[in-house]
Each structure stands twice: as C-alpha cells, then as structure tokens.
Amino acid sequence: MSDPRLVRLPLASETAIGARCSLADVLRAPFPSPRGAYLHVPFCRHKCHYCDFYSLVEREGEDRQEAFVARLEEELAAVSERLEPGAVEIETVFIGGGTPTLLRVPLLRRMLRSVRRWLPLAPSGRLEWTVEANPETVDEEVAATLVEGGVNRVSLGAQSFTPRLLRALEREHPIESVGRALAALRGAGISNLNLDLIFAVPGSTLEDWRHDLDAALALAPTHLSAYGLTYEPNTPLAVRRDRGEVAAIEEDLEAAMYEAACGRLATAGYERYEISNWSRPGLACRHNLLYWRNASWLAFGPSASGHLAGLRFKVVPRLGEWLETSGTPALAEWEQLDASGTFGEELMLGLRLVEGIDAAWLESRLARHDDAGSRRRAIAAATADGRLEEVAGRVRLTPRGTLLANTVLEDLV
C-alpha cells in the first residue's frame, strides 16, 4: 500500500532456497535484538492496477482471514522464543499490506493482542505503532479497536482527491471517505496521521496536483508521503502502457509536480526529511527511519522483508504456501551482506534522507571498503556536477540531486 521503497529493500542477489528454510535455520539463536517489527496483511478488496505489493482479493466463498491470523501468531511466538534474553525493546511496529483494516474486527483485535503478547514492545510513550488503512475500511469500530490494541499512528492511502485520477488509478474509495476516516481516528484518540499521495498519474496536470495537495492539507495530517507513479514490471498498468493504452506523463511535468509539493508543503509548515516524505516537526515516521538508517527489524507475514544484523530476508510470498509453513518465518530469499555490500546499502539508504550522512564516517568507510575507488569517483562526479554537496560535516543530495536521486544512488551501490 505504501511505497515499495519503504518496505521492500531488495536483496542484492536473489537466492531462492525453498520454503523449508526458515529464519531459525539461517540465523542461530538467540536472534540479535531488533529495533522494529513489520507485519504484512495481504488482503485487499480490489487489486489496483499499478500495485506490485503482494496482496490478493479472496474469491467468492473463500475466507482465509482466521487461518492467516493463527499462522501469524505462530510466527510471532516462534520468533519470540529465539530473541536474545532481555532483548532491546522494539520501538516501532508497522502493520502494512494489503489492507490490514480489512481484517474482521475480532481478528484485527486478536492480531494486535498477539503482537503485544509476543514482542518485547517499548512502553506506549516510546512506541510508534502504525497501521496502514484504506479510507473506506475505517469506521468508529475499527478506530476504537486500533486504539484499544495500542496503535497510535495510521497511514491512509488517499492517493488523490480528484475523482478522474482516482479512476485512472483504479482506486475505489469515494473522496469524502478520507475525511470520514480521519474523523473516526481522531475521535478514537489517534492524532498522528499520514496521507499517502500519488502524483504523475496519466492524464494529470500541475493544477490537478496542486488541488490534491491543497485538499490533503485541508485535512491537517501530521505526515504526508508523495510518490510519483511508478510502472512496476508486469503490473496491469505497465502492460497497458506498453500497449499504448496509457501514456506516462512527461518527465519535466513530473519534476514540476515534485517541486510544487516541496514548495507547497514547506509553506504549510511541513518538513521534508526524506525524498518523498514530509512531516510536522518531530513527527517523521520512526519506523521508516529504521529502514533508511539500516537498523534491524523483524518481519512477519507473506512477502514481508526483514533485516537482522546484516541478514536481509524475505518471507515466502504466496498466502497458500505461507499458511503451510510452521515455526519461525519460512524464507523465500535471504542474503548475508558482506562489509562492502552493507556499506553500499548504508549509502543508498542514508542519502535518501535530507540529513544525509556524516562526512567523517563516509571518509572512514571509503578508506576501508572502496579499494577500487569506484564509489569515491562516483561521489566526486556527483559533487562536481551539483548533485551532491557537503554542508556542516554532512554529505547530502542537493535539490537538483534529489530530482536525479536514482542516478546518484545507483552509482554508489
């Protein structure tokens, strides 16, 4: 539901090793202390044609929600037994999907209780617990269930406030449902609220995008994520584009939309802290910061990706196959990064952040890991042509480099 760059850090090489390999087979107990946990709920009411997250629409008469929650509980219990005794408290939980709020309320309640039961969560004052939701799935009962379960942040997939563009995205919710969902959540006591927006939708104009930004701001979220539409390989949208049925908008217009977001959101008092993420001061998403700072997090549920002390792994993706597994999460892919690979990821992730990376740290790592000098040359080239800069001891993307971020980051990995 949110952008794949947030939750799906790809493995550097895909090592398929079969469903019988579990996290416990790959990682000796006790597992190193994680700082966060991600849980993936795969159910959706409708499959949006641009989406390449693992999610499914159940067929008529099919109902695997209860089986899903039961297996998730088993994963949580099995991992919990293997955590280091006195493990560091988990400070962030993110339940994404799919559409987690499509779970029936008793099952949603049961899943939240199980997270509390099995994971060493920080006390509520220090815990950020986010659930993703589609606007039309949130009512007073769902909002109360989330609060009762300990959730204190919700990320809503608004995407657009222009009916024509919602149809172009194959999104089903009525525009008013976003305001209704926010009111229900605020009424229940959740005030930390993100809206996801998508720009560069086929057929959209700069005026459409300005309207969407203003409509989102009128709802006063604490956080906004704005991503340009991507044509992920093999999605129905990409197939339609390749057939000439849909035209991607011009790159210059997409860049103008991004710049419009930067200007409008800054004027409204939102701080950009990552390429595509803005928040009220102090309310950056702490869970996503774990990803960008290359910290460790657990992963549960089909297709979820995790990272523990240099081990990157992805849980088996298909619900049917996942339901047949037992014990700790069964892995579809995993890779233990070497020191140079870890350094490459730290660069790629850290430079997405507006704060950039510490220049002294960068220099010490380059001296240790960059024998061939390729990364040093890439940094020098990006600095010389104005895509990277060093300011007050931090190396970061310039405004121009932010627009061209992929060209910088790919060279560094």
Ligand code: SF4
């Ligand atoms: S609701 Fe979100 S996760 Fe589900 S298909 Fe649409 S974009 Fe994908």
